Amino acid sequence: MNSTNALYIVATPIGNLGDISQRAIDTLNKADIIAAEDTRHSAKLLQHFGIDTRVLPYHDHSNEAQTAKWLQRLQQGENVALISDAGTPLISDPGYRLVRLAREQGIAVIPIPGACAVVAALSAAGLPSDRFSFEGFLPAKNTARFSRLDAVATDSRTLIFYESPHRIQDSITAMAEVFGPDRQVVMAREISKTYETFLSATFAELLQILDTDPNQVRGEMVVMVQGYVAPEKEGDTLSDDVEKMMAVLMDELPLKQAAAIGAKLSGEKKNRLYKWAVENKTER
Structure with a gap:
């Protein structure tokens, strides 16, 4: 511990207790007090390592007075x-x-590095890791969830999401609709725990796995989505009439609905029209 005081940001294990660092243990032992998201949950970890530093709660619901x-x-x-x-x-x-x-x-703020689910998952996913975007948890409400996904539909970086068991199937279903059923996805489950699992598939394949294997919707998940790859321009343009029709539909309807109606009227594939709509929405 430094001679001057500090706020130490200490990483703790995400599963296997052996993932904690000696520096983290030393810091927790020598701190005057520990601010924990859930004191009862953290008590098990601290007891395991014989750390008897006083613990008080600090979480997202802490008001300004408590933070002060x-x-x-x-x-x-x-x-x-x-x-x-x-x-x-x-x-x-x-x-x-x-x-x-x-x-x-x-006041000095000092990080004590260690386990992080997003980094651990990406390192073993087999998806491009040179550029990625961490999106955290998707909104619980369906409309907000689709809005968030629409915003990153054409992002070329690997997209990373956290998700919980009770929302994973709704989120994967929404991703399949927005990103397309053939987009590659890797779902990492229970990282660093006994039942750690990595599923690499298309969205269509992953939905089938989740529907048939209830074990795959248990635990905490990290969902990693291959970045958008733009289609080849040559031979991929729409006719003038279809573009004009889509322009009218896009003025009146959400992109997904415009693409669905446009597909019925023109005979074009819905995914192709949706991609065109996404690529051209900023120009309107």
């Missing part, structure tokens, strides 16, 4: 270690407000 109390502790010279339920704090976990305020007050 944590900041006051830091201002008074205490060393605070921030942990989440698993993995690296602030990666779809609490802590952003406290980190921002601490930095604004000139």
Whole structure:
């Protein structure tokens, strides 16, 4: 521990307890207090490693007054270690407000690196990893979910999402509709745990697996989607009449609905019209 106090952002295991670092254990032992997303959950980890540092809750529902109390502790010279339920704090976990305020007050914020589900999943997925976009959890409501997916439908980077068991099938169904059933996807489940599984498939194939194997909808998931590959321009243009029809439909309807109606009227494939609509929506 440094001679001056700091806010330590400490990564904890996402499954196998052996994934914790010695530096993380030392930091948690020497901190004056630990800020935990869920004190009952973290108590098991701390007990396993014989860490008896005092623990208090800090989570996304902490109000401004509670956040201010944590900041006051830091201002008074205490060393605070921030942990989440698993993995690296602030990666779809609490802590952003406290980190921002601490930095604004000139308090040192020191990361203690370790496990992170998004990085672990991507490293073993076999998808391009030089450029990727972490999208976190999709919205629970269907309309907002489709809106978020529409916004990244033509992103060429590998797209990475977190998802929970009770929403995984709805999310994969929505992705298949927006990204297309033939887009490649890798779903990593229960990373670093006993039943760790990686499923590499098209969306159509993955939906079939989820429908027939209930074990694959258990645990926490990381869903990684191959980036969009633009179709070859040559021979892939629409006729002037179809483009004019799509332009009218796009002015009145969401892109998915415009493509579906356009396909019925023109005989073109719905996916082809949807791709055209996505590529041309910003020009309108």
